[in-house]
Amino acid sequence: xxQHKVNYTQDGGLPVALxxxxxxxxxxxxxxxxxxxxxxxxxxxxxxxxGASRFDFDRYGTIFRASPxxxxxxxxxxxxxxxxxxxxxxxxxxxxxxxxxxxxxSCANTGGMFNTYATVQGCDRVIPVDLYLPGCAPRxxxxxxxxMLLQKKIRANKAGNAQKPKRxx
Amino acid sequence: xxxYTPKDDVQAKSYYTDRYYVAPQVPKQEVETDEAFxxxxxxxxxxxxxxxxxxxxKQMIVYINANDIYGVLEFxxxxxxxxxxxxxxxxxxxxxxxxxEIFYQMLSMTKRKRLRIKFFINNGDAVDSVEKLFRCADxxxxxxxxxxxxxxxxxxxxxxxxxxxxxxxxxLLKTYPLEGxxxxxxxxxxxxxxKEARDVIGPEIRDTARVDRYxxxxxxxxxxxxxxxxxITGNEEPNxxxxxxxxxxxxxxxxxxxxxxxxxxxxx
Numbered sequence: 001x002x003q004h005k006v007n008y009t010q011d012g013g014l015p016v017a018l019x020x021x022x023x024x025x026x027x028x029x030x031x032x033x034x035x036x037x038x039x040x041x042x043x044x045x046x047x048x049x050x051g052a053s054r055f056d057f058d059r060y061g062t063i064f065r066a067s068p069x070x071x072x073x074x075x076x077x078x079x080x081x082x083x084x085x086x087x088x089x090x091x092x093x094x095x096x097x098x099x100x101x102x103x104x105x106s107c108a109n110t111g112g113m114f115n116t117y118a119t120v121q122g123c124d125r126v127i128p129v130d131l132y133l134p135g136c137a138p139r140x141x142x143x144x145x146x147x148m149l150l151q152k153k154i155r156a157n158k159a160g161n162a163q164k165p166k167r168x169x
Numbered sequence: 170x171x172x173y174t175p176k177d178d179v180q181a182k183s184y185y186t187d188r189y190y191v192a193p194q195v196p197k198q199e200v201e202t203d204e205a206f207x208x209x210x211x212x213x214x215x216x217x218x219x220x221x222x223x224x225x226x227k228q229m230i231v232y233i234n235a236n237d238i239y240g241v242l243e244f245x246x247x248x249x250x251x252x253x254x255x256x257x258x259x260x261x262x263x264x265x266x267x268x269x270e271i272f273y274q275m276l277s278m279t280k281r282k283r284l285r286i287k288f289f290i291n292n293g294d295a296v297d298s299v300e301k302l303f304r305c306a307d308x309x310x311x312x313x314x315x316x317x318x319x320x321x322x323x324x325x326x327x328x329x330x331x332x333x334x335x336x337x338x339x340x341l342l343k344t345y346p347l348e349g350x351x352x353x354x355x356x357x358x359x360x361x362x363x364k365e366a367r368d369v370i371g372p373e374i375r376d377t378a379r380v381d382r383y384x385x386x387x388x389x390x391x392x393x394x395x396x397x398x399x400x401i402t403g404n405e406e407p408n409x410x411x412x413x414x415x416x417x418x419x420x421x422x423x424x425x426x427x428x429x430x431x432x433x434x435x436x437x
Binding site: 027030031082083085086089110111115116117118120121122125126148152155 | 332333338340345346347348349350353356357358360361370373374375377413414418421
């Protein structure tokens with residue numbers, strides 16, 4: 001008998017797994033969510049902490065990228081000013097589909113405490129948002145939970161279809 | 170009869186203010202009480218017209234004519250060792266007498282003295298730039314232009330510094346609402362999507378006490394989620410959400426709370 005022969009009937013079965021295209025594609029997508037480095041204010045510090053060794057985003061396959069063209073998810077971490085609004089839209093447009101947006105913290109969700117002329121009252125006025133994380137600033141655990149929920153959302157959708165526009169503009 | 174108060178300060182205060190309250194003034198001293206300031210003022214008076222001068226909080230305040238400002242600051246810098254321009258900006262007195270008060274805070278490192286040069290200009294007038302004397306005045310004057318709309322003559326780059334170039338309005342004016350005027354409210358929508366998108370996106374929600382009756386349907390308490398449309402009483406059963414789907418995820422080890430290790434010690 002050959003030394004490395006696999007006994008298919010006993011040692012854990014065939015080295016073959018059967019699945020559907022949707023599942024394998026979504027498995028890949030949901031476990032390699034590359035995030036755009038997008039710290040706008042103090043939430044960015046919590047986002048950095050989530051990526052660093054104590055909370056370690058790498059084990060989710062979430063790696064921060066410095067280019068929107070390599071990113072899947074934009075984590076809007078911080079206050080979005082009106083001057084910056086056009087740039088967030090441009091960066092969002094540069095991301096390749098499928099793409100997702102996490103709005104992190106009160107400022108990105110609603111404008112937060114900055115009820116002023118210079119702050120966009122929620123980044124969903126400019127780009128469509130998939131997930132809102134409450135908190136000022138949210139702890140890294142919240143962001144981790146948010147990424148896991150996003151993974152769940154990605155797996156729940158079909159992989160093949162082009163993403164439906166989230167808002168008709 | 171009740172005293173008339175100008176109503177054009179639209180930054181309305183919701184808190185109670187005493188109608189008869191008079192803000193206390195910092196006491197003013199004569200310039201002669203300080204030798205160094207008295208000498209400076211005497212030297213200044215020889216060359217320029219000084220309208221008023223006094224000492225407040227150990228700093229001398231000198232009122233001059235608006236068109237003397239370049240000469241005065243040059244004299245202070247070169248002759249009287251006030252080599253630093255700490256700060257300059259404007260004060261809005263438009264509601265009172267349609268003027269701006271411009272101030273220049275100077276510091277002498279050798280004399281260890283601070284001095285403030287002030288003058289009034291009418292609404293719409295420009296000031297002379299002191300950028301050639303103090304490089305830091307470059308940005309200060311641009312900020313003054315940005316926030317008050319006061320232009321500086323002979324400035325090398327008289328453009329807005331903080332707000333975008335296409336912004337309308339000057340936010341530090343007392344007539345400018347804190348939450349922005351119509352232009353500010355629709356700025357990002359108009360710029361990115363065009364005016365037609367106003368109807369689609371809708372106005373900004375700035376009411377911090379706003380309660381949306383659908384919030385209880387759209388946003389649930391974490392761990393107590395109920396199906397859409399359920400009336401929430403507050404006594405819901407805990408509905409612990411798993412991070413992963415019921416059947417597990419392809420090729421991924423299922424995460425269960427029972428098998429996880431919880432670290433209680435925060436100083437681990």
